[in-house]
Amino acid sequence: MSSVLSTYLKLGFHHIFSLGAYDHMLFLLALCAIYTVHDWRKVVALITSFTIGHSITLALSTFNIIRFDTALIEFLIPVTIFITCVTNFFKLKGAASKQGAILSLHNAMAVFFGLIHGMGFSNYLKSLLGHSSDTWLQLLAFNVGIELGQLLIVLILLVVAFLVMNILNARKRDWIMVISSAAAGVALILMMETSIF
Template sequence: MLSVFSTYLKLGFHHIFNLGAYDHMLFLLALSAIYTLGDWRKVIALVTSFTIGHSITLALSTFNIIRFDTALIEFLIPVTILFTCITNFFKLKSAAAKQPTILSLHNLMALFFGLIHGMGFSNYLRSLLGRGADTWLQLLAFNVGIELGQMLIVLLLLILGFLTMNLFKAKKRDWIMVISSAAAGIALILMMETNIF
């Protein structure tokens, strides 16, 4: 049982922490852009909200409780990135002046968008899952692995932001603007590349 958990934990970690998951990485980048290294508790709460969301739909789709159009999900994932970037633009002044609270609309947004991203993970996981009593354990381990990978990605982004703002004296407002603009541009390209239209 421990070896099954370890195997699926590693699969979850490597699924999110690799360049093939760049769309999910991009969402994490947009989601954490308004935070600094000193906000690590708030970022943990934010990433965990996202994990809870994608864990729900990942479980529901894995057990065939919900079905969805894959092309639609591939379109909606960059939509979540773009929408997050747009909300960052509206928060430029307040994010630069004060720190966002731990429980906020940002967390609810992360939870909701996690539901969409969970459907994006599901096809990959279904191809890996064994059949039998271990399915719940495999699902749990995979989600824990994704959570750990997400935490590492966000930590690296926060460190990069810290270095940029402290070593290169960039303003927080400029950091948010550049990161969110870049993520929004890539999201628009991803949206246009989908087969939804």
């Protein structure tokens, strides 16, 4: 049991850093671009919201409760990145400094978009799962591994943002614009490259 937990936790952790999951990594960068190190509690809550979302559809897909068109999901994932970037542009003036409505909306968006990303994770996980009574444990460990990997990615982003804004004296507005514009550009390319077109 402990070996299964350890194995799938590592698989989830390493998967989020793999080339096959770069679109998920790009989403995380876009999602957290408006935050700084001082907002770390909000960021943890946001990433956990995203994990809750993708855990739901990952489980439903793993147990064949839901089925979906893979090409459609491959298109929708970059759409989530692009929409997140656009919302960042609208938040530039009060980026991450306002409480209440903005934070709640951002968390709700993370959960909703997480549902889409969970379907993207499912194809990879299904190829790894065996037919055993440990499926729930494997699923749980994989999700925890992804969560830990996501938190590390965002920690790196927050540290880089801190260095850019405090050592290079870049403005927060410029940082958000650069990260969000770059992510939006890549998302548009990914959308155009999907077989849905």
